Amino acid sequence: MSRLTDAVVLSQQIVVTATEEAYRVGHAELELDDLLVALTAVGGPAGDVLRSLGVTVDRARSAVAQVHADRLARAGVPAPPAQPRTLPRTGGGLPWSPRADRVLTAGQWDLRLVDDRRILRDLVREPSGFVAEVLAVLGLDAEGVLTALDAWVPTATAPSGALFSPDPRPWRTVTRRGWVPAAPAEVWSLVTDPARRTAWDPWYSAVEERADGVLAATLVGEAEGAKPVPPGFERQEVVPVAREEGRLVEWELRRPDRPGGAPVQRLAVALTPSGGGTRVDLTVRWLGVGGWRAVVGLLLRPVARLAWGQMLLAKHAGIARALR
Amino acid sequence: MEQPEVAVAAGDTSDPLTGLRAVSSLRVLVESYELRQVEAALRAGMSWQEIADALGVTRQAVHKKYARRIDPTIAVPRRNRT
Structure with a gap:
């Protein structure tokens, strides 16, 4: 940035x-x-x-x-x-x-x-x-x-490792950096605990961990005072795809009610100790789709990047709020 | 502290700077109490009109000031949620 x-x-x-x-x-x-x-x-x-x-x-x-x-x-x-x-x-x-x-x-x-x-x-x-x-x-x-x-002189803390897991596919990526006044261990236990997911992730109204480790999540909708969610988008599966204990966690987001009809999306949270708190790098990345939607996607890419950036900031604000 | 004693101390004008700063903090405190009482009243089912009557202002005034400041989880009929 x-x-x-x-x-x-x-x-x-x-x-x-x-x-x-x-x-x-x-x-x-x-x-x-x-x-x-x-x-x-x-x-x-x-x-x-x-x-x-x-x-x-x-x-x-x-x-x-x-x-x-x-x-x-x-x-x-x-x-x-x-x-x-x-x-x-x-x-x-x-x-x-x-x-x-x-x-x-x-x-x-x-x-x-x-x-x-x-x-x-x-x-x-x-x-x-x-x-x-x-x-x-x-x-x-x-x-x-x-x-x-x-x-004061800048003492920028570089992230302690990769911000997301290696994967050769052509991902489009948006990252936003933030800082929270809490130790990395506290942030880690917050973001990796399915029971506390709704305390920081403004997307979901309910999250349950299934036996296979996948989180079955419900998007916030009208009942929570948010905009209505289009049919087929209410349920989301949050599938863990990478985990480096205490430092990096990444999930793939799937829509079970729209098989094959939605682009692949991932969300990664990377933690680095910094200045008595934790630097939190949030990354969302997605794979482009083919056909006419690719053209629309290209035209709308600046808008999409802005929207993803705002979404990441809202998630960061949620993490910071839960730990203040 | 007994009420007459409070009134004497708060109205003491011999040290205006201390007095003005106290009034400024007092204003913040009163506003905070008012907000909490408006929320409590709405939770108890009182209408904007009843709250306005108790505060001695118009319904429009109290709605304009508090409609967007109160806890959004309070179910208020016909509250503007935009």
């Missing part, structure tokens, strides 16, 4: 994560604190810097809660901590508060600023001083964080 694609994907992940954080704590709008927590939860440079200063997702969350509680206590208002809400399967949008909007949209078209350090800088300098207060609770000062942001 190009630097620009990386930047677009990263900002999309930040907004999705911040929106989920806002939902989790019951904010009516996406707020500055949600953005700060989101920066620690996505694998961008700002998160690298914060983690190097000891700020994890959990520490950021508790520091934010502490600042609100302290402010209220100083004003004499007792506020019992509220229980976090359970995230829904599919996230909706939330409006952004005016100050979060300013931080998110300032300089967004400046292509020199292709990473999320700009957002953290703006959060730290933001005039209400909220994020500076949170940093103080974490034992950090704003200037120290800004200096660390300037001093």
